[in-house]
Amino acid sequence: MQQQEIHKFLLNYFEANHCEIIENHPTHLVIGLSIEMDKELMNRPFYWHYLEKTGGVPNPMTLTLITDSLNAPEDLKGEHIHFGSPRLHQIFQSTKKLAGFIRLYEDAAITSQQPLYPWLCLNVKISYQCDRKKDICLSIGLNLISGEIKEAFHDRIVRLKVTPKIPDLFFNLSPLIMPASGLTRLDGYIRKTFEGDDHSWAEEAIVRWNNDLNLLDRFYEGQEDNENYQTEKAALRAQYEPKIDISVINGGLFYLTEKAV
Amino acid sequence: MKIQISFDSDWSKEFLHKTTEDGPWANWDLYKLAIEAETHLAIPEFDGLQAPKHLPQLKPLPHQLEVARQVVETMHGKAILADEVGLGKTIEAGLILKEYMIRGLVKKVLILVPASLVSQWAFELNTKFHIPAVIQRKSYVWDSCDCIVSSIDTAKRDPHRDIILQQEYDLIIIDEAHKLKNNKTKNYEFVQRLKKRFCLLLTATPIQNKVEEIFHLVSLLKPGHLGNEALFSEKYKGKGRLVLEDEDLKLLVNTVMIRNRRADTGIEWTKRHVETTVIDFSPTEQALYDAIVAFKPGESGKSSSFSGLTLQREACSSREAVYYTLKNMKEKAENPSPAYLESIDQLIEKVNAVSHNSKAEKTLELIQKINDKVIIFTEYRATQLYLQWYLKQHGISSVPFRGGFKRGKKDWMRELFQNKAQVLIATEAGGEGINLQFCHHLINFDLPWNPMRLEQRIGRIHRLGQEEDVRIYNLATRNTIEDHILKLLYEKINLFEKVIGELDEILTKLEIGNIEEYLIDVVGESKTEGEMKIKMDNLSSLIQFAQQVKDGETHAATGNS
Secondary structure, three states: OOHHHHHHHHHHHHHHOOOEEEEEEOOEEEEEOOHHHHHHHOOOHHHHHHHHHHOOOOOOOEEEEEOOOOOOOOOOOOEEOOOOOHHHHHHHHHHHHHOOEEEEEEOOOOOOOEEEEEEEEEEEEEEEEOOOEEEEEEEEEEEOOOOOEEEOHHHHHOOOOEEOOOOOOEEEOOOOOOHHHHHHHHHHHHHHHHHOOOOHHHHHHHHHHHHHHHHHHHHOOOOOOOHHHHHHHHHHHHHHOOEEEEEEEEEEEEEEOOOOO | OOOEEEEOHHHHHHHHHHHHHOOOOOOHHHHHHHHHHHHHHOOOOOOOOOHHHHOOOOOOOHHHHHHHHHHHHOOOOEEEEOOOOOOOHHHHHHHHHHHHHHOOOOOOEEEEEOHHHHHHHHHHHHHHHOOOOEEOOOOOHHHHOOEEEEEHHHHOOOOHHHHHHHOEEEEEEEOOHHHHOOOOOHHHHHHHHOEEEEEEEEOOOOOOOOHHHHHHHHHHHOOEOOEOHHHHHHHHOOOHHHHHHOHHHHHHHHOOEEOOOHHHHOOOOOOEEEEEEEEOOOHHHHHHHHHHHHOOOOOOOHHHHHHHHHHHHHHOOOHHHHHHHHHHHHHHOOOOOHHHHHHHHHHHHHHHHOOOOHHHHHHHHHHHHHOOOEEEEEOOHHHHHHHHHHHHHOOOOEEEEOOOOOHHHHHHHHHHHHHOOOEEEEEHHHOOOOOOOOOOEEEEOOOOOOHHHHHHHHHOOOOOOOOOOEEEEEEEEOOOHHHHHHHHHHHOOOHHHOOOOHHHHHHHHOOOOOHHHHHHHHHHHOOOHHHHHHHHHHHHHHHHHHHHHHHOOOOOOOOOO
């Protein structure tokens, strides 16, 4: 992630969370936190607890984030933000936490009444994991009327104009597939996407695993009751056992015009 | 092949709940940001390192990055990191830990290090790697924190021991792991029982004396990798360090151990300058030394020549050191004969007759001339105390340093030395595990007989981060045992000018089990001075020969291929 991307990300994050942007300089940002964001990020529960008990005037903090350390004014006091900095990762986590579920309506310019089709969207991360790891991000949408499934769904809707309230002249079509069974269909679809993939990574991990198991057996030959033998065996499973983990980044319901995606 | 697949059911549950409750729903901008963040955080490849792009301030050296890559890619997270002293094993371990954390493969971490290094490890992990490592202070942290730094001595004690053995660690890092070379010790047994997925053992000296040591280290990491104990010792017993020349074993060990040598790294090091000063005893000191040489404690045998030699070495250091040992001998003797007690009392009288310490006077002179920070190493506690008192009499502030100090005290002493005092006086036990790159003068008040220990002393200041040439001052008393060792051993093999780690490599070539025991044998059992000289010459030629062999080789015994 480039420093400019980080800068833009931070700006968007604080704007989306209704914080005051006191300064937006190419090298740094000064943010007046909202009360909610102070509680979210600044980790001072005792202050807020005290304030609520005593009924004092809340004084949320101001955050200075330096995104270009080389060119920022020398006397500027603030947190230097780069891709590995704990603050940025805290904000990443917070973004994910605050934006897990969504429901939006397409807001197209129309002159007569039109239906909106319900889509169930999932953005997932598929992790291939053994003693090593790799992630693949996948965005898919399921048409809850026709059952049609589209990939790269997020890229398709990101350019649409959307709104949280159903716009005038539009009406929703009721889903024929209920959300719960929609999720099951998507789960099944996701599993199919990697079924035919090259899984030599898992096969190789199992070879390594068996290899180490053989060594272990030789080491503890004749003392299979030894507690350490069982511990080591379990440790080898934890180290090598191949797994695929599907975790949801976020997702939700999108009501879209017929030809939108 | 069947691979276990899991799907995030928590999300589904909450989503269905929200559909029936009609929200609340997220904001579109944040929703898009969350996907952007995850796209950046996703690990695109099994291979390669993600850690460097998370650590723009860290400037790892090429060999350090290579070690990290190799451990993750080809050693599957179980490795002995055995770089020579001062090549940055901590950085390598930090990189590996960070890499696994970024990849989400490691969360629960236990780092066991010598007590003197606990706070330094925690500090470096936090500042250089942004890893929230916590120093173990209370027993509840074992459960509540994910990344803990502790000393092994604390960890293995109750009540911590049982709690730790309950935990399932993703990664365990053990610094100065050569202390686990003996599988009969409590420490070894404790580490063996820990539950661990990945494991890093850090040591600059994977084999010090016996080939079994490498067997035990590797067996902690990967039991069975070198077979079981019976088979291993049948095959290699008695072969000493030379065993690493064995091609099969070398190959096997190299799959779990990485050893970079200074020469391989291409890093420019500052120079070492060595100055030896020979000191003459005062008449009273000489009288004490002569009396000790004539003194034959107890019956003949190894132990007597050992304690006789100890006293001689102590006499070259300080009368206080001699007195302390004599007092102990008197107290610990079982049914001592009156003659034995009397001979000790006579020696104590000689101790009392010594009015000043010629070496200490020379040391004072040196310190005044250096007029900068100085570390003094001595083998003896009594000498350490005496020197502190003596320097204080002459207006020079000093701080003591010992292995037995509690962690906090060690940090404090180091800091006092850095900011307030001119001199740090350390005993051998305190030599390991402190980094004092801000100082570049070292006085060897007396010499250890094991060259590796001398190497460790110098390694405290001559390491990565030292910007000045290092100056080493040796003090030896004329016509004493110390003089012999210095001349016959150290100077012949040019030990002091050797670059870091070279000696280790040379000693690896020699099949001398324990060099210190060997020297005691040579010095203690020789009937005449001539005999001793010949034996010492033999030893130093052997070392020189090993060096020539080494120079003729491109790859070293356990070298990185």
